[in-house]
Amino acid sequence: MDGLSDLKLLTIAEVAELLRVHRATVSRLLKSGELPYCAIGGRRLVRAQDIRVFIDGHTMNAPGSVGSRTGGQP
8 A cells, every 4th residue: 555554544533532622523623624534434534644734723822922823813
């Protein structure tokens, strides 16, 4: 499987544990498209790299620092 050795798919329960949120929250993120997933055999699986992108996109900096997210503004 060339190029797939670094591919890791996580279940909704595993994603919830990593993000420290309820499984229902992860399901809402998947349904809204905020967190991409693969549908395989009736299961929704999330690529580990997509979780990293999601976290990076939701990281808040300290107020007043360069690039801080305040009031919904970049």
